[in-house]
Amino acid sequence: MTITRRNVLLGATAAAALAPIASRAQTSEVVIGVIYPLSGASAQIGVDAQKAFETAADIINKNYDFELPLAKGEGLSGLGGAKVRLVFADHQADPQKGRAEAERLITQDKVCAIVGTYQSAVAVTVSQICERYQIPFISADNSSPSLHRRGLKFYFRAAPHDEMFSTAMFDFFDTMKKKGTKIDTLSLFHEDTIFGTDSGNAQAKLAGERGYKIAADIKYRANSPSLSAEVQQLKAANADVLMPSSYTTDGILLVKTMAELGYKPNAIVAQDAGFSEKALYDAVGDKLEGVISRGSFSLDLAAKRPMVGKINAMFKERSGKDFNDYSSRQFMGLIVMADAINRAKSTDGEKIREALVATDMPGETTIMPWKRVKFDDMGQNNDADPVLLQYIGGKFVTIFPPQAAVAEAVWPMK
């Protein structure tokens, strides 16, 4: 078919006639980009994250009787009941793919906000793109402290970062020491991307300040085919506490190799990541009785706040898994973002940013043990209190801080 001038005119007329409908359709829908590793080595995280975000969108879009922002009523009341629609993008744990996908979400899918990304290294590039296009970005589950210190105006993080997490760990060590437990030396074991590096640096700094000796500080290559050389060095150092910052794959291999080489530390206090994943406990949980991991979520909370259990059940129905430290933060990431869009009464980036700055969400209206959600001038929520969880009898119990604890720490681990 050849395109004549009349066809073009007809098309243009039709487009003009439909335009008002199209723009009306846009206001009944708020499009939010969600960017995660949906394939590649950490695809499992992304696939679970998808379920967590879908659960959050479902709660926003339908009517539920929870004391959670946007749960009651359908859609965003500030935008005439507009529904939240999620567009998922796959960054494959690659910062460059993250950059390209973020740009595509903004320019082609016309998202008004982005939530991401699991790997901190990818959050670096995604948040830069968001800053350039003036689109608000929430780090749902990135924990590198350097992320919010780059002076970005459109960057927000409701969850704690690794310095807050590490501080909680050292507060815990101090408390244990006062009770007479011997904790003098620490072994740090961290992977070589921004997550492991930042976490290792934060821990080394805190150890120096509080007078703990670092017996070994081992940085290893992520997704290594073998960790036996690394584990030997940990074994030779034989510190009182082993502190791994590892994603799931390396975490499994670490625990297996430790068993093979006969290394049994008195205690493992992990920087989350792999150590809050079900896959790791399915694989090597029998060797991890008593492992301690930091977290920002605990199912214990359901006893005090029944909606936590109910929302967890909704998530479990979709994913077959309980909420963990990651899926719970992902869930909250979307709630916080949608709440801001609702108050902004607009999908304009700058207006959403202003609403995010004004956020003040009491902790009781979240599913987290946080005091509240309120961002400082760098976009970090400093009221997100981390907790320490211990893996006992096949599940996690909160052991620290005292106000959240439901059990005493078992030390040394079995």
Next chain:
Amino acid sequence: MTAETIIQSLASGLLMGLLYGLIAVGLALIFGLMDVVNFAHGEFLMIAMYATFFLFAFFAIDPLLSAPLVAAALFVFGAIVYLLIVRFAVRAKANAGMVQIFSTFGLAIVMRGLAQFFFTPDYRSVTNSWLGGKTISIGGIYLPEPQLVGALVSIAAFAGLYFFIHRTDFGRALEATREDAGAVALVGIDKNRVFALGWGLGAALVGLAGAIMAIFFYVYPDVGASFALIAYVTVALGGFGSVFGAFAGGIIVGLVEATTALILPPSLKSVGIYAVYLLVVFVRPRGLFGSM
């Protein structure tokens, strides 16, 4: 650094190295036979590990028992890959090299995608196998039983392969085909049959490695990637196409990796492997045991 640490490192390196050799030998065999690099080699390893995992999860067959089954299944799979894909790729009239690369590379991506779709990206492990987590301690040196058995299987497989290539009719046909495929056709040997069996054999060997690996490593759709990289270096170091080269290359890679981690920070341990490889390229570009 104590003597114990050094001996332990070398022992772990040697055991891992023998396994690297077993993983790589299929790649060397196929390359030697028909000058095709199988870029889906890591994915062959991945499906072998999944096969072992599922046989364990659904039928409670221990990886040690299922290893021959998995090797046999991979043999069939390798032969099918040759007959359905590679056979056509090598026939390309123009850019034959590129077509070969992209056909196996494409196969790798498809296999990874299908694995993620059907098996989900969850990390799986064989729990409570006969050897899993068991370890032998000799004078403070720990030798994990799965790796120990893996090393023995590797040595046995190489011995068997040596015998097979030098003492059987099919082995001789294999050697003859890699020498001169045209002449072989003249004496009445079906070239396609030899190639298909070569692919089968190469896949069966990596299948054997995958079954052993599943005892102590986790399984997920991308698991092949990091091992495939090591397999390529092993083959390049040992000499393209040389079966014995893969054996020696694997041991060298394992030992160099272990000793580098003793001297340099562990995050740089692969630097040692590539440094040795570069050294070999300077001195002997065809690899240590490669023929011209």
